[in-house]
Amino acid sequence: MTTNNSTDNVISRGKYQAITRVLTASDIAAMMTSPFELIPAPGANKVIICTQGSFQMIYGGTPFTGGGTIRYFYGGTSNDAVTGFASTVVTASANTAAKGNSGSVNPANLANTANKSVTITNDTSAFAGGNSKAIVKIWYMIIDTV
């Protein structure tokens, strides 16, 4: 990062943006063991900072069972990028939605977040049996760390 103690009216060190991903039923069932990548790793000396993540389930007629807390992790770590939310958003027999934010995420080791992707996964056990898909949206910015 080359400019300090300054205001930057073009956000030249990162544009605030959002990315939307569609998770199929197979993606949802597999995301505990194979976290689904939402944002690719940004490169050396850069970190993705997330402000909020939303999860919208489009109910397909057969509910998922099992599962656990939905988590947005920095890839390959258990560091939260935004707060997670209860599995009931996935196991409900209806269209549902939930949102996490960065407000109560604990400070993270920069080594666990720099040049890491952001993925969505879940705790406890895999979701099973359902046929719904989900629309996941996450708001973020990429900043320099040096």
Added chain:
Amino acid sequence: MTINNAIDNTIGNRWLMASRDLTSAEILALFVTPVSVIPGPGVNKFIEVHFWCVILFFNTTPYTAGGPLRLTYSTSASNASASINQGVLTQSFNSIAVNAILLASTVPMANISNNGISIKNESFPYSDGDGTARVLVWYSIKDVPT
């Protein structure tokens, strides 16, 4: 629904970003001497903070004590943001924390109009440490309603 995997980079285009590096001396004094991050925006204007981030660059000695970090309006000391966990500064490694929770409290317009933004810490002074920190704030300047 037509939303598919997509990046929306049009949001936040009118936001500003301020960057302020804190020395160890400033961190140690932060409880009694807040540090200005953004100057006052001018008559009949006010600053709205969207989210902010603190990065610790650990040196050799961790900070102890201290309290939550918070952005305030400089002269009125009214809160301008939710707090960031002080753990971001007391680690023994480079660390990062983000907060995007908007304040829900009511603040008199007189307390924020043409008022800059400062960072302070709550509870107790930090002690012992020798690292530096970077404060990044994303914000907008808005007209005072008339």
